[in-house]
Amino acid sequence: MAGLLEALLAEETGAVDQVQAATGNDRQRAEQAYGAAVGTLLRGLEQKTQSEEGAQSLWDMLRKEVEKGNLPAEAPAESGTESETPAKKPGVQVRDMDPKVANKIFREIFGPNAPQVEGGFGKVITLDPETSRKVFEKVMPAVLGSIFGAAEEDPEESPKALPKIINNARKEMEQRQPKSASIFEAILDQNHDGKIDLNDLAGIFTPKKPR
DSSP states (O other): OOTTTHHHTTTTTTHHHHHHHTTTTTTHHHHHHHHHHHHHHHHHHHHTTTTHHHHHHHHHHHHHHHHTTTTOOOOOOOTTTTTTTBOOBBBOOOOOOHHHHHHHHHHHHHGGHHHHHHHHHHHHTOOOOHHHHHHHHHHHHHHHHHHHHHHHHHSSSSSHHHHHHHHHHHHHHHHHTTHHHHHHHHHHOOOOSSSSOHHHTTTTBBBOOOO
16 A cells, blocks of 8 residues: 555645646645545545445446546556656646546445535635535546555455555544544534644645755
């Protein structure tokens, strides 16, 4: 699983650049929105894979969307490795996702709570509903494609590997910035009354290494 979160949060990832275009070209705001979306998806995926049936269902969905060309099929390259080549740069491969497909996948992940999660995200990140949806359209291919690739490379059977991969990525993210957990809780639970400091999310990104 090494490199999954590094690739998702690497500063070089084009997904943040695409989110930036949807958030008024504010880099810090784009990082906050991207980080919150990644964390929200990891939380939702983790919950879905708590049962064997849920993990199998998620794997079947990922494989189907990869076959349709909606998700990238390869695991991301690790950020900052010595083995980087022009053909395999750090970060995730960015692709646009059809809004209808993104909405369908989002609902498959969060079930009947999907509208509440989307609304909670917009409320915490202070984005309007349309912009919130655009953020997830940019982030979902990166997260889901990376998870699919990591599961394919895992020696364990892919559906059984999913819970471990997702759980480890979520834990690593929240270990980097412990306060970020409260942000994801606020998104998933709109009754959360704690103060949310979105600046905590900007700190989860890996700084560029000196060249």
